[in-house]
Amino acid sequence: MKTAATALTFRDATDADVDELVALIESAYRGDASRAGWTTEADILAGQRTDPQGVLEVIESPGSRLLAVERDGRIVACCQLEHRGGHAYFGMFAVSPALQGGGLGKLIIAEAERQAREAWGVTEMHMTVISVREDLIAWYERRGYRRTGRMTPFPYGDERFGVPQRDDLQFELLVKRLG
Template sequence: MENVQETGEPTFRIAAEEDIPALVALVESAYRGEASRAGWTTEAHLLEGQRTDPEGIAAVVTAPDSILLAVERAGELVACCQLEHRGEHAYFGMFAVRPELQGAGLGRAVLAQAERTVRAEWGAREMQMTVIRQREDLIAWYERRGYARTGELSPFPYGDERFGIPQRTDLAFELLVKPLG
C-alpha cells in the first residue's frame, strides 16, 4: 500500500458496495498475517486464516440498521468500523486501522465518531462490543475510553473458518459496554 499522510483530519462517510474490496483488504491487514504485525491490533498470534470476506463486508454494508463507517485521509481508506442498531444500544465491530497508522490517535478519533454517530442516528444510549478475552492490551485500550468489562462471555465460533483458524483452544469473546451521554 502507498504511504498515507499521517497528519490531517480524517473524513468519515458511510461505506458503499464499491468499497467492499478495499474494506476487506483493510480489515485483513489490521488483524491477520505478517502485515498486521506492524500494528498493535494484530490477532496473528491467536488466529490464522481470514478475518472477514467480501460476503461478510457486503452483509454489513447492505443491512438495514447497520452502518459501515469508512474513514479516509487524503482520499485513501485508512480505517473503518461497523455500527449496528440493536434497540436502545448499538453494537461496535469490525474496527480496523491501517497497521502503519496505529498508535497515533486515529483509532481514538474513529471510536469517538462512532459513538457520536449512533447517538445521532439511532438515539443509542449504550455502545456494546465483543473482544477476544485474551486481548488484554486491546481491552485495556477500550477501558481507557470508558468501556467496562462485563464478564459475560460468548464462545468463539470454532470450526467456522470464516472467522479464522484458532491457534489455541480457549478463545472466547467478552462483552464490553459503555453508556453514551
C-alpha cells in the same frame, strides 16, 4: 464529515469499497503485515478475519452502517455500527497498521459513538472482544468501556472467523454508557 485537525472524512461505505475494506481489515488483524500495528491477532488466529460477503452484508444490512474513514482519498480505517434497540453494536473496527498508535483510533471511536447517539438516540455502545486480548481490552477500558464478564463462545470450526491457534478463545461483552 471532514475534521480540520486530522483531515479525515467519515462516510458510509458502499459496495464499491468492499475489496479495499477487506484488504484493510485483513492487514490490521492477520498475517505478517498486521504485525506492523499493535492490534494483530496473528498469534491467536490464522486464516481470514473477514471476506467480501461478510463486509457486503454489513453494508447492506438494514439498521447497520459501515463507516469508511478516508485520508487523502484512501480508506485508512473502518468500523461497523449496528442499531440494536436501546444500544448500538460497534464492530469490524480496523485502522491501517502503519497508522496505529498515533491517536487515530481514539478519534474514530469517539466519532462512531457520536454518530450512534445522534442517529439512533442510543444510550449504550456494546462490542465483543476476544477475551485473551488484554492489551486491546485495556485500550477500550481507557475509552470508557467496561468488562461485563459475559462471554460467548468462539465459533470453532467456522473458518470464516479464522483458524484458532489456541483452545481458550471466547468473546467478552464490553459496554459503554453514552452520555
